[in-house]
Amino acid sequence: MLGTRTDDEQPVHLKPYGANVLLTGSSGSGKSTIATAILERLDEQQYQFCIIDPEGDYESFEGALVLGDPSRSPSVDAVMDLLEKPDQNAIVNLLGVGMADRPAFFEGLLPRLQELRARSGRPHWIVIDEAHHLLPTSWRPSSTTLPQELSGLMLITVHPDHVAPAVLSLIDTIVTVGEAPEQAIEAFSAALERSRDAGEPLEARPLASAPTRLENGEALIWSRSSGESPFRLRLAPPRGERGDPGRLDRVDPDLVWPGHIRVPDGGIGLGGGHASTARLKFRDGILAVLVAQ
Ligand SMILES: Nc1ncnc2c1ncn2[C@@H]1O[C@H](COP(=O)(O)OP(=O)(O)OP(=O)(O)O)[C@@H](O)[C@H]1O
Ligand SMILES: [Mg+2]
Secondary structure (H helix, E strand, O other), rough: OOOOOOOOOOEOOOOOOOHHHEEEEEEOOOOOHHHHHHHHHHHHHOOOEEEEEEEOOOOOOOOOOOOOOOOOOOOOOHHHHHHHOOEEEEEEEOOOOOOOHHHHHHHHHHHHHHHHHHHHHHHHOOEEEHHHOOOOOOOOOOOOOOOOHHEEEEEEOOOOEOOOHHOOOOOHHHHHHHHOOHHHHHHHHHHHHHOOOOOOOOOOOOOOOOOOOOOOOEEEEEEOOOOOOEEEEEOOOOHHOOOOOOOOOOHHHOOOOOOOOOOOOOOOOHHHHHOEEEEEEEEOOOEEEEEEE
């Protein structure tokens, strides 16, 4: 279950496999957190996933093994060996792969994932965080990558308009969080219309709806095939927060230090000793949330 509609309190479910989902919204608006909540549920139902994790956002995810770390590039063979086992999920951490080399790494991994899919139907989900880096506008499907065969994709990006139109055209469900969610859907629609992908079977633009201001923990959802306007959804909380939705921060006092630090938007991962137990995130350049487990 993804959450509950705010208008009629009806539960909203995501198709557990075969769907193509875009998760978008402003920087730091909670995209990776929502993805984690969705994947926890898929894991509970034994669906297999492979997360491409350029920023180390999923390293503390319980139901999966992390391959690669800041000092070591993950090996495609190791990823595939792991995914051969139906009860294992893979987190492919790209912190050890230089920014410029990441698209090429992904280009090597994707056909192998598709090959396993063709053979076994798994992994059910290929989750690509920061998808605008790995499938940029300039990306062209290679002969081994037939985009129409790409399904079970969850693309996560702050810039849907910087993602390859061939991939955007496969997306049905768009989940947006944060400020100005309509703008994110608009950016998606405009990118599709700019593409020369004629014969597009799904709607590029949603029916008009009133401007939306989302509360904390809400998302705006649009299904292109539904013919409906986007609607507001109260998201089901991630596992760690279930039953305790009011508590935002769990702070380990050992990790608090005096003074202020300013860093670029987007956050940093904590390397070294605390990496598996704590994570700092920065919003608008200021330390906003400190989570320890
Ligand atoms: N509903 C929420 N309530 C309170 N804090 C939240 C909520 N959702 C996410 N956060 C916190 O906000 C921070 C940013 O969340 P997250 O990393 O999921 O955002 P993001 O959109 O993926 O960011 P980025 O654009 O940097 O990838 C995290 O520290 C997370 O714990
Ligand atoms: Mg993120």
